[in-house]
Amino acid sequence: MSRDAAPAVGGISALVSDTWVMTRRNIRRHVRVPAQLIYSTALPVMWVLLFLYVFGGSIQVPEVDYVLFLLPGILVLATAFGMANTALGVAEDLADNVLDRFRSQPVSRPALLLGRALFDTARNGSALLVAIGVGFLVGFRFHGGPLAAVGAFALIVGFGFGFSWLGVLLGLWVRDPEAAQTAGLLFAIPAMFASSTFVPVSSMPGWLQAVANNSPVTHAVDAARALTLGEPAGRPVTAALLWTAGILVLAVPLAVARYQRIGH
Amino acid sequence: MSDQPAIEVAGLRKAYRKVRALDGVDLAVPTGSVLGLLGPNGAGKTTVVRILATLLAPDGGTARVDGYDVVGQAPQVRLRIGLTGQYAAVDRFATGRENLEQAGRLHRLGRARSARRAAELLDLLDLVEAADRRVETYSGGMRRRLDLATSLVSRPSVLFLDEPTTGLDPRARLAVWDVTRELAAGGTTVLLTTQYLDEADYLSARIALLDRGRVVAEGTPSELKARLGGARLTIRPVDVADGQRVAAAITEWSRGAPRIDQTNGEVVVAVDPDPGALADALHRVAALDLPVADVEVGRPALDDVFFSLTGPAGSGYASGGAA
Numbered sequence: 153m154s155r156d157a158a159p160a161v162g163g164i165s166a167l168v169s170d171t172w173v174m175t176r177r178n179i180r181r182h183v184r185v186p187a188q189l190i191y192s193t194a195l196p197v198m199w200v201l202l203f204l205y206v207f208g209g210s211i212q213v214p215e216v217d218y219v220l221f222l223l224p225g226i227l228v229l230a231t232a233f234g235m236a237n238t239a240l241g242v243a244e245d246l247a248d249n250v251l252d253r254f255r256s257q258p259v260s261r262p263a264l265l266l267g268r269a270l271f272d273t274a275r276n277g278s279a280l281l282v283a284i285g286v287g288f289l290v291g292f293r294f295h296g297g298p299l300a301a302v303g304a305f306a307l308i309v310g311f312g313f314g315f316s317w318l319g320v321l322l323g324l325w326v327r328d329p330e331a332a333q334t335a336g337l338l339f340a341i342p343a344m345f346a347s348s349t350f351v352p353v354s355s356m357p358g359w360l361q362a363v364a365n366n367s368p369v370t371h372a373v374d375a376a377r378a379l380t381l382g383e384p385a386g387r388p389v390t391a392a393l394l395w396t397a398g399i400l401v402l403a404v405p406l407a408v409a410r411y412q413r414i415g416h
Numbered sequence: 417m418s419d420q421p422a423i424e425v426a427g428l429r430k431a432y433r434k435v436r437a438l439d440g441v442d443l444a445v446p447t448g449s450v451l452g453l454l455g456p457n458g459a460g461k462t463t464v465v466r467i468l469a470t471l472l473a474p475d476g477g478t479a480r481v482d483g484y485d486v487v488g489q490a491p492q493v494r495l496r497i498g499l500t501g502q503y504a505a506v507d508r509f510a511t512g513r514e515n516l517e518q519a520g521r522l523h524r525l526g527r528a529r530s531a532r533r534a535a536e537l538l539d540l541l542d543l544v545e546a547a548d549r550r551v552e553t554y555s556g557g558m559r560r561r562l563d564l565a566t567s568l569v570s571r572p573s574v575l576f577l578d579e580p581t582t583g584l585d586p587r588a589r590l591a592v593w594d595v596t597r598e599l600a601a602g603g604t605t606v607l608l609t610t611q612y613l614d615e616a617d618y619l620s621a622r623i624a625l626l627d628r629g630r631v632v633a634e635g636t637p638s639e640l641k642a643r644l645g646g647a648r649l650t651i652r653p654v655d656v657a658d659g660q661r662v663a664a665a666i667t668e669w670s671r672g673a674p675r676i677d678q679t680n681g682e683v684v685v686a687v688d689p690d691p692g693a694l695a696d697a698l699h700r701v702a703a704l705d706l707p708v709a710d711v712e713v714g715r716p717a718l719d720d721v722f723f724s725l726t727g728p729a730g731s732g733y734a735s736g737g738a739a
């Protein structure tokens with residue numbers, strides 16, 4: 153260019169660059185103090201083994217091996233529990249004095265929250281891969297072909313990204329790190345059990361069926377299950393994507409607005 | 417040069433629920449000068465700084481930095497300021513260098529310039545040896561210096577230092593003072609808050625005395641001392657408990673409330689520089705017939721101004737007065 157361009161006024165390039173700085177900040181922290189990373193990777197593996205061997209014998213699901221039924225559910229569960237970590241992380245960021253530095257600098261406003269959600273999504277992704285690896289050792293297989301397998305993975309990661317914004321909202325609302333994490337679990341645990349994660353919805357009492365059938369978790373699990381079993385997946389996948397988009401459309405603007413109002 | 421002050425505050429008010437933290441604060445800091453905002457704990461110093469740094473919205477009044485309104489034009493303000501808050505705002509899990517480079521990236525300096533600036537500042541604040549260690553291994557003084565360095569990454573034209581030396585050992589304190597003076601000499605406008613009178617005296621061209629959310633006096637350190645004028649009479653009874661009685665005895669000659677050091681019973685009053693008055697005051701103390709360890713007549717110091725203008729509840733001191 154022959155002359156200096158006007159300085160970039162915020163906008164997309166600032167958002168991308170600042171979000172990367174924030175994401176990298178989270179990566180650095182969790183690589184250097186990896187305890188949380190290890191727990192959140194171990195958790196889905198533990199769920200797979202516990203459910204398979206403790207309840208596996210007594211839970212009857214129609215037509216398929218329980219491991220084929222269970223694993224897609226566990227993968228969604230991992231992302232839902234990841235939400236509690238997101239709530240914790242956001243609350244920690246808010247309690248950290250560093251927040252004052254970021255807020256008094258020309259940092260793109262959503263970058264801090266987006267960096268947290270992206271990091272947690274990446275962490276979910278790696279935890280999923282480990283859980284799938286362990287699943288293979290205990291009899292899990294993708295029966296829908298490689299494309300459906302990649303699709304299932306992407307769908308769960310995307311759903312987890314949507315869910316992580318619920319964690320962002322919780323963190324912003326609750327503020328206290330430990331309380332935020334507990335609130336995340338209080339939300340995630342019933343959301344998991346009142347869904348098709350562990351047992352078919354048809355085995356539940358009527359009122360609970362009504363809840364489970366309208367849970368985004370059920371839709372995500374059904375979609376992932378259909379893709380991994382090689383069953384027709386159009387309807388559940390559409391529902392899961394709509395739920396993910398719906399959560400994002402609601403939670404992201406709410407969270408960003410809430411973040412902007414800090415100090416006002 | 418423009419006549420516009422770098423920092424301009426008018427009628428600033430802020431309440432936290434029921435606590436009235438700022439109750440109509442006015443300040444003007446000319447470009448390139450250092451203002452010391454001096455006040456006891458809870459006076460409202462941090463609140464002023466947080467509003468100026470766009471972290472907190474005021475309830476009323478206006479605040480401008482380089483002509484930009486801190487509420488309506490916050491993005492422009494943020495491009496120009498540096499903030500060293502009361503508590504170090506650095507990432508514990510990152511190294512000193514990483515903290516500085518991160519700040520550079522957030523100021524859009526690009527990778528190479530961020531790295532160069534980080535190296536310069538590590539050198540300036542004497543952190544070269546610790547540069548590649550994680551901040552969690554730093555001492556409190558090192559953290560504060562790193563925090564100051566981080567707020568200088570963007571070469572701000574206006575710098576806010578909120579109690580930058582509280583809790584530092586004397587050596588670290590001197591290092592912060594040196595850097596502050598260098599920056600001021602280089603044309604940076606500095607607003608510095610402190611509870612330490614010597615710090616305000618040493619660093620600031622002008623001092624504003626903040627007490628319970630109001631500026632109760634403003635001027636150069638010597639103007640403030642001259643305002644009080646007179647002499648300073650110090651009496652230390654042998655028995656700490658006699659402080660109250662001594663204060664009550666001489667309160668009639670005191671300008672402002674006498675103050676008593678609760679740790680040793682020492683009573684300090686500002687008196688008219690009139691030998692007769694001074695003699696009367698000492699007679700009255702003698703009439704108490706209690707053992708006195710020390711009597712001293714001297715010139716007023718900045719802390720006399722401070723304590724004569726700010727009410728009770730100074731750090732470690734309490735005002736006596738006719739009980």
Ligand SMILES: Nc1ncnc2c1ncn2[C@@H]1O[C@H](COP(=O)(O)OP(=O)(O)O)[C@@H](O)[C@H]1O
Nearest residue numbers: 432435437455456457458459460461462463464
């Ligand atoms: N977040 C807050 N919530 C309630 N009260 C506060 C808050 N921050 C400060 N205050 C009160 O406002 C007053 C001024 O506080 P501050 O500006 O921190 O004073 P300083 O920095 O001079 O010690 C104090 O009485 C303090 O207790």
Ligand SMILES: [Mg+2]
Nearest residue numbers: 461462502579
């Ligand atoms: Mg303070």
